[in-house]
Amino acid sequence: MTKAASTRITPYGAPDRAVSANDAAALLGSLAPLLHDWLPRQRWFAGKGRAVTGFVPVTVTELRPTHAGDPALLHLLVRVEQGAAGVSASAGDCYQLLLGVREALPPHLASARLGRATQGPLAGLTVYEGLHDPSLAELLLERLRNAGSWGPLRFGRARPIPAGLTGKLLDAEQSNSSLVYGDAVHGNAAHGDAERGDAERGDAYILKILRRVFPGPHPDLELPLALAAEGCDRVPAPVAWFEADDPTGGDETLTLGVLQPYLRGSRDGWQLALAALGADREFTSEARSLGRATAEVHLALASALPTVTLGRRQTGQLAHGMLGRLDTAAQAVPALIPYVPGLRAAFDALAGLDEAARGRPAQRVHGDLHLGQALRTPDGRWSVIDFEGEPAIPLAERRRPQPPVRDVAGMLRSFDYAARSHEPWRADWATRCRAAFCEGYAQASGTDPRSEPELLRAYETDKAVYEVLYEARHRPAWLPVPMAAIRRLAGEHQ
Numbered sequence: 001m002t003k004a005a006s007t008r009i010t011p012y013g014a015p016d017r018a019v020s021a022n023d024a025a026a027l028l029g030s031l032a033p034l035l036h037d038w039l040p041r042q043r044w045f046a047g048k049g050r051a052v053t054g055f056v057p058v059t060v061t062e063l064r065p066t067h068a069g070d071p072a073l074l075h076l077l078v079r080v081e082q083g084a085a086g087v088s089a090s091a092g093d094c095y096q097l098l099l100g101v102r103e104a105l106p107p108h109l110a111s112a113r114l115g116r117a118t119q120g121p122l123a124g125l126t127v128y129e130g131l132h133d134p135s136l137a138e139l140l141l142e143r144l145r146n147a148g149s150w151g152p153l154r155f156g157r158a159r160p161i162p163a164g165l166t167g168k169l170l171d172a173e174q175s176n177s178s179l180v181y182g183d184a185v186h187g188n189a190a191h192g193d194a195e196r197g198d199a200e201r202g203d204a205y206i207l208k209i210l211r212r213v214f215p216g217p218h219p220d221l222e223l224p225l226a227l228a229a230e231g232c233d234r235v236p237a238p239v240a241w242f243e244a245d246d247p248t249g250g251d252e253t254l255t256l257g258v259l260q261p262y263l264r265g266s267r268d269g270w271q272l273a274l275a276a277l278g279a280d281r282e283f284t285s286e287a288r289s290l291g292r293a294t295a296e297v298h299l300a301l302a303s304a305l306p307t308v309t310l311g312r313r314q315t316g317q318l319a320h321g322m323l324g325r326l327d328t329a330a331q332a333v334p335a336l337i338p339y340v341p342g343l344r345a346a347f348d349a350l351a352g353l354d355e356a357a358r359g360r361p362a363q364r365v366h367g368d369l370h371l372g373q374a375l376r377t378p379d380g381r382w383s384v385i386d387f388e389g390e391p392a393i394p395l396a397e398r399r400r401p402q403p404p405v406r407d408v409a410g411m412l413r414s415f416d417y418a419a420r421s422h423e424p425w426r427a428d429w430a431t432r433c434r435a436a437f438c439e440g441y442a443q444a445s446g447t448d449p450r451s452e453p454e455l456l457r458a459y460e461t462d463k464a465v466y467e468v469l470y471e472a473r474h475r476p477a478w479l480p481v482p483m484a485a486i487r488r489l490a491g492e493h494q
Helices: 023-040 107-112 134-145 219-230 269-278 285-302 312-332 334-351 407-418 427-445 451-473 480-491
Strands: 051-065 072-083 094-102 115-116 126-129 148-150 153-157 166-170 178-181 204-210 240-245 253-261 307-312 360-362 375-377 383-384
Touching: 023 051, 023 072, 023 115, 023 360, 051 094, 051 134, 051 253, 072 134, 072 219, 094 204, 094 407, 107 115, 134 153, 134 166, 134 240, 219 253, 219 285, 269 285, 269 375, 269 407, 285 375, 285 383, 285 407, 285 427, 307 312, 312 334, 312 360, 312 451, 334 451, 334 480, 407 427, 407 451, 407 480
Parallel strands: none
Antiparallel strands: 051 072, 072 094, 094 126, 115 126, 148 153, 153 240, 166 178, 178 204, 204 253, 240 253, 307 360, 375 383
16 A cells, blocks of 8 residues: 555554654645545535544554555544634544545445545545445454454454454444444444344344544443443444544543444334334333333443433523523524423523422433434333434533433424324324323333423423424425424423
């Protein structure tokens, strides 16, 4: 792969696999023209709409250099500069890239092509998205099978992983990328999406590659590990993971990927709900059992990790944040303005809940719970996945203890979304599912989320306001779905 002695890269298998700072800068110089065009087009790139002005290498590691005609695999953590030249738009704009390098691409990898480098040490070589290449996907799994350090990368493992598993990149995720590994993998969607792939025999695993990375414990690894230690089997326990040191020199790590069992034959709650609607069938039994599963996860999280009590000041801060998000959304979406007084009343009621300084419990929660984050196996058992939380929210905020009703509100909104996606709109179907979910939650937890209507209404209103802003920006055709909830929630205070 190297073109000049000044950019020599440490050979494969040597103790230090990290690329020196000078070599990393030279490599990124080769890649920059290709990344300028390719990176903003990726679904997981968070900086859309702002010009990319530069790239800063954080770490560059050769998981495999080119030799004897084999494809190379480069692992990069790259900070993306946007806005004024030389000024990073955000300290969090650091992305994980796994790039393959070949002399020429075979036809089956043509769609993964970034382009041919024209300068620097990669000049004349073709660069592509390495996760599309089965041989490179297998190499990544080998690093996970053999736990230890590889340059700045650290690979951890909870239990043995079989050798010889084939990997396939799934095309359904937006904020990250996932590979499914099995003896014979097929299918084209990830956990939490439609038409799930499967493994015909033997073990199967799914590896989530986190694209936008931050220093600090990542909930997608932290919470499933804690739940596994607690004995909660509602969440697939991590099998292996890999991390990197904080490039700023701090004590925190950057979680880069998590390998978990792949729940073969499972379907997500969103697809199951749509199928029930299409067949004019009730979904209350499934909703009730999903409520029980959610409560079990919450109980296990409360047992495994510290809990806190939110007093009057903290509850007021929650309400203040919700009011701020409402004001921001109303400025961006004028359709919200007539409903602002009624919506503000929901948040004012939350702020007044603890006037008597009673306080309320808060704990670690899922943070982005909806029907697509729940998987149901053929025997009818629900599991909960994807504990990353809302990717747009800072990592430290995602890790704060919160009232469990936040997750409940997210699932209630999801039932509304499913019902509104069906013609004709089945508001009665959603109402029954919402009630059944709360009943199931109460059966398992001993606490009915509806017993504190002000708290539940505030969180559901906050979620609906977020949905309005999201749909207005990204999917205008879906805007009527959250607006129907806005009218209902605002009307409850008029």
